[in-house]
Amino acid sequence: xxxxxxxxxxAVALVTSALSGAAVAEEMVIAEPVHSIGYLPMYVAVxxxxxxxxxxxxxIMTSEGGGAHTNAVLTKQAFAFIGGPEHNAFAKAKGxxxxxxxxxxNRGNVYLxxxxxxxxPAEGESMSxxxxxxxxxxxxxxGTPNSITRYILATNELDPQxxxxxxxxxxxxxxxxxxxxxxxxxxxTEPMLTAGIEEGLWKEPFYxxxxxxxxxxxxxxxxxxxxxxxxxxxxxxxxxAISRGLxxxxxxxxxxxxxxxxxxxxxxxxxxxxxxxxAFADDLWSADGDIAPQAWETGKAVVMGADxxxxxxxxxxxxxxxxxxxxxx
Numbered sequence: 001x002x003x004x005x006x007x008x009x010x011a012v013a014l015v016t017s018a019l020s021g022a023a024v025a026e027e028m029v030i031a032e033p034v035h036s037i038g039y040l041p042m043y044v045a046v047x048x049x050x051x052x053x054x055x056x057x058x059x060i061m062t063s064e065g066g067g068a069h070t071n072a073v074l075t076k077q078a079f080a081f082i083g084g085p086e087h088n089a090f091a092k093a094k095g096x097x098x099x100x101x102x103x104x105x106n107r108g109n110v111y112l113x114x115x116x117x118x119x120x121p122a123e124g125e126s127m128s129x130x131x132x133x134x135x136x137x138x139x140x141x142x143g144t145p146n147s148i149t150r151y152i153l154a155t156n157e158l159d160p161q162x163x164x165x166x167x168x169x170x171x172x173x174x175x176x177x178x179x180x181x182x183x184x185x186x187x188x189t190e191p192m193l194t195a196g197i198e199e200g201l202w203k204e205p206f207y208x209x210x211x212x213x214x215x216x217x218x219x220x221x222x223x224x225x226x227x228x229x230x231x232x233x234x235x236x237x238x239x240x241a242i243s244r245g246l247x248x249x250x251x252x253x254x255x256x257x258x259x260x261x262x263x264x265x266x267x268x269x270x271x272x273x274x275x276x277x278x279a280f281a282d283d284l285w286s287a288d289g290d291i292a293p294q295a296w297e298t299g300k301a302v303v304m305g306a307d308x309x310x311x312x313x314x315x316x317x318x319x320x321x322x323x324x325x326x327x328x329x
Contacts (some may be wrong), residue, residue, distance in 0.1 A: 039082055098225065
């Protein structure tokens with residue numbers, strides 16, 4: 001899939017460059033932690049040629065596992081990564097400077113489900129009482145789903161070491177843990193969420209994070225500070241391409257769904273439709289790329305409440321919206 005994207009996009013970029021008299025498109029790697037429908041606006045920007053029109057040839061690299069996507073940028077294997085800007089805060093604590101430059105996923109794209117044979121919370125039952133003693137399968141430590149899990153436990157006065165059993169797994173491992181009854185609760189994202197519902201492995205979510213937590217810097221696009229300093233013109237083109245992908249997704253859900261079907265060709269069409277219906281209903285994506293201070297306050301509260309981020313990190317230390325703001329003028 002990634003080779004196809006790169007080859008197709010390179011051809012479009014070369015044609016665009018030839019017509020405009022511009023240089024051959026600049027290659028760019030964007031690292032993602034998992035291939036996810038949550039990142040649809042980024043895929044839209046690729047398929048619609050918005051990067052090509054900016055003389056950029058992108059390759060989407062999936063680097064699943066912990067902070068591998070962040071490390072790809074820190075080690076200059078990638079220009080940008082898509083993920084929570086808390087990773088920029090983690091890197092800053094170690095002396096590295098990363099900045100979020102445009103938003104994508106503006107809600108916590110995580111849902112808690114119970115295994116099919118495990119009852120949902122009873123009416124009036126507190127989340128603390130319901131979760132206590134259960135085994136919860138969530139993402140790897142340091143990833144945003146893991147942080148949200150720990151935050152939910154902390155806000156319900158539950159200790160992840162003693163009140164529940166935490167299974168911190170790669171994405172595929174979460175489904176396997178529920179399927180083999182090694183976990184009672186799963187912390188899931190799309191498209192796995194809908195796929196498991198369709199298969200009867202679990203039920204509809206009993207806890208909807210997008211609705212419960214509201215605006216949230218779940219997945220921004222993040223780059224090295226030195227890229228901002230050394231190649232601001234490239235950063236501006238990058239931000240413009242992503243912003244156009246967001247606007248198109250927001251304004252043209254049916255056409256965006258067609259691109260999702262290309263990116264996820266093995267997904268059942270009805271399941272894909274259900275997944276996208278949920279995403280649009282939950283206001284999953286930023287409409288324009290803005291990163292509101294309130295959204296970072298929520299994101300920061302999650303990682304600090306989960307005791308993963310140890311010190312307060314101001315908005316301006318990890319987020320630079322100057323390129324996005326310039327595009328609004």
